[in-house]
Amino acid sequence: MDPTPITDVPATRPQLIAPDTWLIPNLAHAGDGLYLPVNSMLIRGREPVIVDTGAPVHRALWLEKVFGIVEPEDVRWIFLSHDDGDHTGALFDVLERCRNATLVTNFFSVERLALEKPALPLERMRWIEPGGSFDAGDRVLQLFRPPIFDGPTTRGLFDPKTAAMWIVDSFACFTPGSLDADELPQDLLEQVMPALNSAVSPWHAWLDRAAYARHVAAVEAFGARTVASAHGPVLRDERLDDAFDRLRRLAGAPIIPTPGQELLDALLAPTLVEAEA
Ligand SMILES: [Fe+2]
Numbered sequence: 001m002d003p004t005p006i007t008d009v010p011a012t013r014p015q016l017i018a019p020d021t022w023l024i025p026n027l028a029h030a031g032d033g034l035y036l037p038v039n040s041m042l043i044r045g046r047e048p049v050i051v052d053t054g055a056p057v058h059r060a061l062w063l064e065k066v067f068g069i070v071e072p073e074d075v076r077w078i079f080l081s082h083d084d085g086d087h088t089g090a091l092f093d094v095l096e097r098c099r100n101a102t103l104v105t106n107f108f109s110v111e112r113l114a115l116e117k118p119a120l121p122l123e124r125m126r127w128i129e130p131g132g133s134f135d136a137g138d139r140v141l142q143l144f145r146p147p148i149f150d151g152p153t154t155r156g157l158f159d160p161k162t163a164a165m166w167i168v169d170s171f172a173c174f175t176p177g178s179l180d181a182d183e184l185p186q187d188l189l190e191q192v193m194p195a196l197n198s199a200v201s202p203w204h205a206w207l208d209r210a211a212y213a214r215h216v217a218a219v220e221a222f223g224a225r226t227v228a229s230a231h232g233p234v235l236r237d238e239r240l241d242d243a244f245d246r247l248r249r250l251a252g253a254p255i256i257p258t259p260g261q262e263l264l265d266a267l268l269a270p271t272l273v274e275a276e277a
C-alpha cells in the first residue's frame with residue numbers, strides 16, 4: 001500500500017546547482033513552519049545519471065520533476081546511495097521506465113532490499129564499493145563513504161568534472177522552504193544541522209577525534225565546490241567549510257537528544273482538548 005502523498009508543503013522545482021547537475025527537491029513537514037528536505041539529484045551529462053529516487057510519499061511529484069528534465073530512455077545510470085526507503089521511493093518506476101539504465105549499488109543494499117521489495121534485476125546492476133568509480137561518458141564518477149550515514153551500505157558520489165558532490169544523509173537540516181544555505185537562518189545551520197547529524201549517526205559519541213578528522217579531511221580533499229544532500233540545503237564556500245567544522249566537533253561529543261514524550265504530549269494536546277469538548 002502506498003503512503004499518503006504529501007501535498008500541503010511549499011512548491012519546489014528542480015534547480016541547476018552546478019553545470020549539468022540538478023537538485024530534485026521535495027519537502028516534508030517538520031513542525032513550526034519548518035520542513036525536512038527530501039532531495040535527490042540528476043546529472044544530465046552525456047550519459048544521464050539519476051542519483052537516488054526520493055521517498056514514497058513524494059513518488060508522483062518526484063517522477064514529474066525528474067522526467068520533466070530528462071527523457072526516461074536517455075537515462076543511462078541509476079546511482080542508489082543506499083537502501084533506505086526515502087532514497088528508493090521511485091526505484092521500481094525508474095527501472096521500468098529507464099530501460100537503458102544500469103543500477104549502481106552494492107551487495108549489501110541488494111541483500112537488504114530483498115527483504116522488503118520485489119526482486120531487483122541483477123543483470124542490470126553494477127556493485128561498486130567506496131573508492132570505486134564508474135564512467136558516465138564524459139565524466140568518471142567517484143564513490144566514497146560519507147562522514148555521516150544511517151545505513152551501512154551508504155556511498156556518496158563525487159563528480160570531478162563539475163566539483164559537485166552528493167553527500168547523502170550528511171548535513172541534514174530543516175528549512176523554512178529554501179534549499180540554498182545562504183537563505184537559511186544561521187541558527188538552523190548552527191544548531192539543527194548538528195542535531196540532525198547526531199540523530200542520523202549517534203555513534204559519533206564514541207569516535208576518536210583524530211581518526212574521524214582524517215575521514216572528514218579525506219572527504220574534503222575531493223575539493224567539492226557544491227555539496228548537495230538528501231535532507232539539507234546546498235552548501236558552498238564558507239557555509240560548506242562551517243558544516244565540515246561542525247561535523248568534526250561531533251567526534252567524541254555527547255549525543256544530542258531527540259524530542260521525547262514531551263513533544264508527543266504537545267502534539268496530542270489539541271486532539272485531547274477536542275475530545276473533551
Ligand atoms: Fe538513510
Ligand SMILES: [Fe+2]
Nearest residue numbers: 084086169230
Ligand atoms: Fe535519507
